[in-house]
Amino acid sequence: MPIDPQACPGVCNRRARRAWEEYDQAVIAHAIAMDIYTGEYPKYRAALAAWHPPLAWPVEPREPAEPEQPTVQVLRANPVWCCRCPRAIRGALYQINETAAVLYADITGHRSAVITGPTGRRSLDPRELIELLDNVYGDLVEVAGQWAEVRGHPFRPPQSRGSHARNITISYLLGELDDILLHHASVEFGLKVLYWERRLLDTAKADPASRRSPIRCPRCRDRELYREDDGYFKCRSCECLLTQEEHDRRYADEVDEHDHEQQKAHAS
C-alpha cells in the first residue's frame, strides 16, 4: 500500500516510509502464511477425524496474525513540502556552503599532506574532493540557472569554481527558495540538497583537517569549535563543550540571525 499520496517527500517522513515498507513486506509474508494455513487446516481436520490411540493428538495449525497498519504520523505536503522541510533545506544550503568552504580551503591550503585522521580513516584524495565539490556546485548552478531563466532574472551563475561563485549561487537560491519550493519540480532539487549536505558532512567528518564547526563558541564567541572523536564539540579557546544537539541548535540560530541580517540589508 503506498504511503499517503499527499505526503511530504522530505526527510520528515523517513520513519513513516520505512514503517509502510515494512508493513508491505509483512502483508506479503502474511499472505504466504495464510496460504500454508488454509492448506494445512483440512489435513488437521482429517487427522482429527481419523485419530485413535495410540496416535499422537494432532496439533491444530495456528492462524497467522494479520499485520497491523503503521500508526506513524505522516506529514502532509502543502503544496509540495510540509511546514518543516523547507527549513531543513534552507539549513542544508547554508551547511553546504560552509562545509564546501572548509573542504575547499583544505585542498587549496595543501592540507592534504595529512593522510590519516585521528579516527584512522583516510581522508579524501584532493582530486576526489574537487570532483565532489564540482558535482555539488554543478547541481546548484543548474537549478539556479533554470530558475533565473523561468523567472526572467538577470542572474547568471558563474561557471568558475571557488567560494565566490558558490556564495553568489547559493545566496541567489536562498533568496528564491520559498518560491522554488512551491514548485512541483522542486522535489528533486530539495532531496538533492539534503543529500549533498549529508554527503559533504560525511566527507568533512572523514577529513581530519575539517572537523571545525562554522559556528561561534557560545561562551567566548570564537570560531574555534572542533568536533571531537566522542561526538562532542570542544572550543579550543575556552574548552567549552557542546553536544551535537546543542551544536545543531546554535547552528540553526546562527542561520536565523544571518537571515535576519540579510533581510535588514535588503530592506535598507
Ligand SMILES: [Zn+2]
Ligand atoms: Zn517534510
Ligand SMILES: [Zn+2]
Ligand atoms: Zn570558547
